[in-house]
Amino acid sequence: MTDIFSVTIDKLGARGDGIGEHDGLPVYVPQALPGEVVTVSVEEKKRGGLYAKLVSIEEPSPNRNDPACKHFGSCGGCRLQHMGANAYQQWICDRAGFALKQHGFDDVNILAPFFAPIASRRRASFKAHKGGSGVIFGFNAKNSHQIVDLDECPVSSPEITQLMPALKFLLNRILPTRSIATVHCTVAANGLDILFDAHLELTLDAREVLAEFAVTHDIASLQWQNDGFLDPVAIRREPVMDFAGVRVPLPPGSFIQASAQCERTMVNHVVDACKGYARVADLFCGVGTFTFPLAHDHQVLAVEGAQEAIQSLDAGRNGSAARGIRLKQIISKHRDLFRRPLTGVELTGFDAVVIDPPRAGAQAQMIELAKSSVQRIVSVSCNPNTFARDARILADGGYSLSSLLPVDQFLWSAHLEVVGIFDRNP
Ligand SMILES: C[S@@+](CC[C@H](N)C(=O)[O-])C[C@H]1O[C@@H](n2cnc3c(N)ncnc32)[C@H](O)[C@@H]1O
Known part of the structure; x- marks a missing residue:
């Protein structure tokens, strides 16, 4: 060879x-x-x-296009900055359709994709390594543990990118040589939520430096996680998200959609798809991204496997009542939907279901949905392959896929979000 x-x-x-x-x-x-x-x-x-x-x-x-970032090629974050906009858009549609074709869907109504704007990503997890010549701070190179030292990231939001030099400087001060850390940054509605993850006990000095950093940069919450133990170094404001006017506390490390604009697009699409259906179940609901916008017009059953997420959702619901926001009834349930999916019988009385599982999809839940009498299922997925596998289960159970919306939430990466609308055949 x-x-x-x-x-x-x-x-x-x-x-x-x-x-x-x-x-x-x-x-x-x-x-x-x-x-x-x-x-x-x-x-x-x-x-x-x-x-x-x-x-x-x-x-x-x-x-061929000039890449937007000088680190393109070495950084593992983006894969397709070298592609012109039209060809990239076509690739996004082809990707969405290709996985479905493999599961026997030949003629899908693929809607015009929505693209996350540049500089809109509000979640980023950076890696840091302190060697002999200081800290390297950035993302991993493709398929590697090697960290690419970054001084720009056009996809991340300015709240995050403006802080990158300061974070690097901070880690230079507090990390011992030959140590590593991960820094999770989330832009909440009321400021940055930063979680450091490192196998390191904080010294008193390091704690003071971190607390000072939080004040200087007006960080909402700064926590340090060492071997699973969470140390709330500086909680200056409890980070919150705003979902259709409802303020929801954000537990550390919890899931939110990566870009506010993509979230809005998906929420609008989901809410539109549920119009006219009185009772909706929101499965894998997280902290309530879809639950609260839906609850302005629908009774919602919100089901989620992470206890802290359900507690936040409950706090949001209770707080909204206190603030005079009028929502329809929200019932929340903490439940593992992989091991104990809602059964066809439990789904009786629901007119529509919104389902947004993790990358693995929701095979067990889809098998139950396929047996149900739910009229409309809105399936949101961050993995076109498991989406297509699960779509086949619904189709074999008597549902038709009426449209598919690709949402390119992780611009220029190989990740793709899709929202499919399924209707029970007459
Ligand atoms: C893609 S997120 C969607 C969350 C929410 N719908 C949103 O848009 O913010 C998937 C959610 O599924 C939850 N989850 C993961 N495994 C689960 C399981 N076995 N049972 C129930 N929920 C689970 C996660 O905690 C997470 O909140």
């Missing part, structure tokens, strides 16, 4: 790599685009394919 050769790229794979063929084997080339002739160097042969590095581009594609 020659290790360096020229290849024509035929298509883009689901992970954003260009795919060509060499000696009868597929060749995966990051940063190569369909139609391009490129020289590559093979780095690995596995699972019947060649994984190669782009060496040079002999014939570039007209769809």
Whole structure:
């Protein structure tokens, strides 16, 4: 096998790599685009394919674009900044449709995708390593534990990117040499929520430096987690989210949609899809992203597996009553929907179900939904593959997929969010 050769790229794979063929084997080339002739160097042969590095581009594609970030290529966060907007939009639609095709859905009504604006990502988890020459602070390189030292990130929101130099400086002060930390940043409605995760006991000095940092940068909440033990170093305001006017406390590390604009798009789509259905179940409801907007017009059963998320949702509901916000009845349930899905019988009386599981999907719950008499199911998913697998269960149970909305919440990455609307066949 020659290790360096020229290849024509035929298509883009689901992970954003260009795919060509060499000696009868597929060749995966990051940063190569369909139609391009490129020289590559093979780095690995596995699972019947060649994984190669782009060496040079002999014939570039007209769809090639200048990347928005100077770290593109080395940072593992973004995969497709080198692609022009039209070709990228087509790839997003193809990705959404491709997984469904594999499960027998040939003719899906794919709506125009929504794209997260640049600088809108409000959650980021940075890695930091302190070596002999100071702290390296950024994201991991692709498929590697190596950290790429970042001084910009065009996809993250300004609240986060403006703080990056200060966070690096802070970690330089408090981390001992040869130690690592993860820094989770979330932009809440009332300021930044920062959670440090490191196998390190805080010294008194480090605690003082962190507390001072929280004041200087007006951080809402700064916590330190050491081996699972959470130390609330500086809780200056309890971080809250605002869902349709309802203020919900945000437990540390809890799930929120990664961009406010994508959240709004998905919420509007879900609320529109539930119009006219009186009783709605919101399964895998988290802290209530869909529950509260729905509860302005519908009775909602909100079910979630994380106890702290349900406590927050309850606090939001109770607080809204105290603030005079008029919502319809919300019943919350803490329940593991993988092990104990709501049964077809329990779903009796619900007109619509919103379901938004983690990446693994919700196979067990979909089997029950397929047996139910629920009229409409709105399936929100961050994994087109498990979405398509679960869609097949619903289709075999007598539901039709009427539309699919792709939401590109993680711009230029291989992640894609989709919202599918299913209706029970007459
Ligand atoms: C993609 S998030 C969606 C949350 C919420 N719908 C939102 O938009 O903010 C998935 C949710 O499923 C919850 N979850 C994970 N495994 C679960 C399980 N086995 N049973 C119930 N909920 C689970 C997570 O805690 C998380 O809140």
